[in-house]
Amino acid sequence: MTSLIKPGKTIGILGGGQLGRMMALSAREMGYRIAVLEPKPDAPTAQIADVSVEAAYDDRKAAKQLAEHCDVLTYEFENIDADTASFLENTMYLPQGSKLLYTTKHRVREKQAVQDAGVEVSPYRPVSSVEALENALQDIGCPAVLKTCQGGYDGKGQVVINEDTEIKEAFQELAAQTTDLVVEAWIPFEKEISVIVTRSTNGETAVFPVGENIHKNNILHQTIVPASISSETEERAREMACRLAEKFELVGTLAVEMFVLDEETVYVNEVAPRPHNSGHYTIEACATSQFDQHVRAVCGWPLGSTELLKPVVMTNILGEDVSYVLDNLAEFAEGHVHFYGKQDAKTGRKMGHWTVLGATRNEAMATTEKVWRERMDTE
Structure with missing residues (x-):
């Protein structure tokens, strides 16, 4: 075994959100201490860390301070500063290195890297002017989605263009933030799925069961496992994720979001080099969670089993759902409620998630839908 980080050592985490929090909880169970760099006070990860450095991600002095406490470093999301990670x-x-972080922070670099690995993505064009956008849409057609190349998540930093008359307004809306933009073809997919693959410092690779994702208002609402796809499509998706992990020389976790058009056609939509919202189901439903697996990978441990113990539905709890969940905890008792320690329950903000297991996929879905249908009736 190489580069084994033994329990008792300190894992540093760049980023203090919910992914870092759940990563830290897994690390604590394995006997590690935690240090975190995060600009926001009382962040979810900082609440359970041994050391919290409160500073901007590009603060080199703070980065040095974090390094003084750590034996190994990881990051919880790709919107941290790549230059700081490189430093x-x-x-x-x-x-994990900083190379993959640098690649996945930028949508065009990311898509080019996926293509270079021999994996298909939906048609796209980089654009930096209204004229370039008009020319791009002549190639890929409407409808299409205009996105910022950096930043943006949960539907932020993107505009759907349905017809030519919307081009100028869409460009001006996003160009107010940046002119570094990309336009992507609108994909008439049958399903959205995600595959989470982990690769350790020893080169061992493990893949979690494929999740079927349901989005509402461009925010992940539910992940259902097993996904309702053919065994051939599942195998193709797993192979694509593993190919990317190998070509990217991945260490740690890679989440690969995909569009399924039909049994023959699967496109990669986005990748994320860290644990992912669509993998939260693994905490209760798999022999090893994505967070345990990530810690194992970066600390040089053997990877755990990714066996699905029971079918599962994971539902995100957004800011507008918090009061209902807390007022009706008895209704949610058949599942597992997780809250992330965030203070401001803003609309659309991910505050927690709820996981329901069942003897079958249909049973897990029925239990979830009954409670959530009552939640919808309150709106």
């Missing part, structure tokens, strides 16, 4: 990579042990 820290030269001063301490960052097994």
Whole structure:
């Protein structure tokens, strides 16, 4: 075994959100201490960390302070500063490296890297002007989605263009943030799925069961496992994820979101080099959670089993859902409620999630739908 980080050592986490929190909880169970760099006070990860450095991600002095406490470093999401990660990579042990972080922070670089690995993505064009956008849409057609190349999540930083008359307004809306934009073809998919693959410092690879994702208002609402896809499509999706992990020389976790058009056609939509919202179901439903697996991977442990113990439905709890969940906890008792320690329950903000297991997929869905249908009736 190489680069084994033993229990009792300190894992540093760049980013203090809910992914870092759940990563830290897994690490604590395995005997590690936690340090975190995060600009927001009382962040979800900071609440359970041994050391919290409260500073901007591009603060080099703060990065050095974090490094002084850590034996190994990881990151919880890709919108942290890639230059800081590169700086820290030269001063301490960052097994994930900064290269993949740099690639996935930018949508065009990401899509080019996926294509270079021999995996299909939906048609796209980089654009930096109204004229370039008009020319791009002549190639890929309408409808299409205009997105910022950096930042943006849960539907932020993107505009759907349905017809030519909307081009100028769409460009001006996003160009107010940046002119570094990309336009993507609208894909008439049958299903959205995601595959989470983990690769350790020892080169061992493990893949979690394929999740079927349901979005509402461009925010992930539910992940259902097993996905209702053919065994051939499932195998194709797993192979695509593993190919990317190998080509990217992944260490840690990679979430690969995909569009399923039909049994013959699967496109990669986005990738994320860290644990993912669509993998939260693994905490209760798999032999090893995505967070346990990530810690194992970066610390040089053997990877755990990804066996699905029971069919499962994971539902996100957004800011507008919090009061209902807390007022009706008895209704949610058949599942597992997780809250992330965030203070401001804003509309559309992910505040927690609820996981329901069942003897069958249909049973898990029926239990979830009954409670959530009552939630919808209150609106």
